[in-house]
C-alpha cells in the first residue's frame with residue numbers, strides 16, 4: 001500500500017532497502033509465523049510422546065481392537081453396533097458416537113419446533129400467551145443446564161413407579177423407573193416391499209411438487225400438494241402393507257423377574273437428557289425466531305394484506321422466508337451448542353461419547369491423549385458438518401431474494 | 403497488539419519444549435512447597451471423608467498423614483484433592499497430586515501401563531452387591547435380569563460384567579461418574595442392585611434414606627486390594643510412601659501404639675529401636691529423618707489403631723478386621739521387616 005505512494009522524489013523510493021519494504025517484511029513475518037506454528041505443533045507432539053514413554057504410559061491406537069469387558073445400558077448405539085462385553089473398545093466408541101448423534105439429532109428437531117412455537121407465542125397479541133412464553137424463556141434460559149438435567153432426571157425417576165407397578169398405556173406400552181417399554185417390530189418376509197413403497201412415495205412426492213409448482217406458475221391453479229404428499233408417503237405404503245397381509249410381527253415386552261424383557265426400551269437417562277436439552281435450547285431459539293420476525297418490516301405484511309393475501313399465507317410466504325435469512329446463522333450456533341451440551345450426559349449415566357469413550361474407555365485403558373484426540377476430532381467433525389449443512393441451507397434461502 | 407503476538411508465541415513454544423518431565427524428585431518438590439498433596443475420594447465414609455469440622459478423616463487419609471509425618475515430622479501438613487474414580491489416575495500422572503490414596507484397587511494393568519506404581523495395600527476388599535430387602539433376594543445368583551447401578555472408571559464395572567457372564571445371567575448396567583449420583587439413582591429406584599467394593603457398600607448405605615431397608619448379599623465376587631499409588635519413575639518417593647504404610651503395620655505387630663510409643667522408644671527391644679529410629683539410619687536411607695516412624699506412630703497411630711478409628715466395629719461402618727487382621731492373627735496384613 002504505502003510502497004506505491006511516491007513520497008518526495010521518485011528516485012529515492014526506488015533505492016529503499018529491502019529491509020524497509022513493507023511487502024517483503026509482511027511476507028517474511030508470515031513465513032516465520034507459519035514455521036513457528038509448525039515447529040510448535042511438532043514439539044508438542046514430540047514432547048508428549050517422549051514424556052509418555054519416559055513415564056512408561058502406554059500409547060498408540062492398538063487399544064481400539066482389544067476387548068472392552070464392560071457393559072453399556074441398552075440404547076440405540078448398543079442396538080446398532082450389537083454391543084456386548086466381548087466387543088472391542090472400538091465398538092464401544094461407536095456405541096457412544098451413535099448415542100451422541102441420536103440425542104443431538106432428535107434434540108435439534110424438537111428444540112427447533114418448540115423454539116419456533118415459543119418465539120411466535122412471545123409475539124402473540126394474546127396477552128396471556130405472550131407473558132407465559134416470556135416467563136418460560138426468561139426462567140429456563142437463566143438456570144444452568146446441568147442443574148436442569150439433574151432436576152429432570154431425578155424428578156422423572158422419583159415420580160415413576162417400580163416395574164411391578166408400571167403404568168400401562170395400552171397397546172403393550174408400559175412406563176416405569178427402568179424406562180418406556182414398547183413392542184419391537186419384527187419384519188417378516190415381504191416387508192421389503194413396504195420399504196420400497198415408502199421410497200416410491202418419496203420420489204413421487206418430489207416430482208409431484210415440481211409439477212404442481214410449474215402448473216401454478218403457468219396457470220395459477222393450485223394443487224393440494226400437502227394431502228397428496230401424505231397420501232403418497234403414508235397412505236401408499238400402508239396400502240401395500242395391507243395388501244401383502246401385514247407382514248410384520250411384534251415382540252411384546254413382558255414382566256419377568258425384576259423387569260420387563262423383550263420389546264424396545266427408551267431409558268430414563270435418554271428421556272431426561274433430551275427433555276432438558278430441548279427445553280433449554282428452545283429458549284434461545286425462541287429469541288432468535290422473535291428477532292428474525294421483528295426484523296421483517298411491518299410494511300411487508302401490510303402490502304400482502306393489501307393484495308388480499310390471508311394471514312396464514314402472509315406469514316408462510318412473505319414473513320417467514322425473509323425472517324429465515326436472519327434466523328439461520330444464529331440458529332446454527334444453537335444447534336452446535338445443543339450437540340456439545342449433550343456431553344453433560346455423563347452426569348446422569350446416559351452412555352454418550354464422552355461418558356462411554358472419554359470416560360469408561362479412557363479409565364480402563366489410561367490412554368488419555370489418544371482418546372481425547374479422537375473425541376475432539378468427532379465433536380469438531382459433527383460441528384463442521386452441521387455448519388456446512390446450515391450454510392448451504394442459508395445460501396439456498398438467500399437466493400430466493402429477488 | 404501485534405507487538406505482543408510474537409513474544410507470546412515464542413513463550414508458548416519454549417513451554418512446549420520444556421514440558422514437565424516425570425523424573426523430577428517428588429520429595430524435593432514436596433519439601434519445597436511444604437505439604438503433601440494427596441488425592442482422595444469425593445467422600446467415602448471411613449476411607450476419605452470430611453467430618454463436621456471440615457477436616458478429612460479416614461483410613462486412606464491417614465496414609466497421607468503418615469507420609470507427611472515421615473517427611474515433615476508433622477502429620478497435618480497435607481492438602482487434599484477430592485477426585486472421582488474417573489479423574490484419579492490422570493490427576494496423579496499429571497502431577498496434580500503427589501500420592502493417590504483413594505480406595506484404589508491394585509491391578510496389573512494399572513500398575514504397568516498407566517505409568518503408576520502401587521506401594522502396598524492398606525485395605526483388602528472385595529466387590530459385593532446391595533439390594534432392597536423388599537425384593538426378597540438372598541443370593542447374587544438370583545439377580546438375573548436386574549438393573550445395576552455403579553461407578554464408571556472402576557474395576558467394579560468390569561467385575562460385574564465378568565460375574566454375570568460367567569453365571570449366564572442378564573443384567574442392565576447404569577454407570578455414573580460421581581458416587582453421589584449412584585447413591586441417589588439407586589435410592590430413587592432406578593436400579594435393583596448397587597454394586598461396589600463391600601466396604602464402599604457399608605459406607606454408602608449410610609447415605610440412603612432408609613439404610614435399614616437395604617442389605618448386602620453374602621457373595622464377594624472379586625479381589626480388591628486397595629492401596630496408595632505414586633508415579634512411576636521416582637523410586638525414592640515410592641519408598642517413602644511404601645515404608646510409611648509398612649511402619650504402621652510393623653508397629654501394630656510389635657505392639658507399639660500412639661499411646662506407648664514414647665515408653666517403647668526408651669526400651670531395649672532392638673526391632674522396636676530400629677523402627678523408632680534410636681538404632682540404625684533407616685530414615686536417612688529413604689531421604690527423611692531417622693525418627694520418621696516415631697512421628698507416624700505418635701501422630702497417626704499404628705495400622706490397628708487407624709483401622710479401629712475409621713472403619714472398625716465401634717464406628718458407623720462397623721467392619722470387623724477379617725482379612726485385614728495381621729498375619730499373626732490369621733489375616734493378610736503383613737509388612738516386610740525393618741532391618
Ligand SMILES: N[C@@H](CCC(=O)N[C@@H](CS)C(=O)NCC(=O)O)C(=O)O
Pocket residue numbers: 443444445446485486487505506507553555556557558580581582598599602603606626628
Ligand atoms: N476399588 C475400585 C472402586 C473405587 C471407587 O471409585 N468406588 C466408588 C464407590 S465406593 C467410590 O469411591 N466413590 C466415592 C467417590 O467417588 O468419591 C477401583 O479402584 O476401581
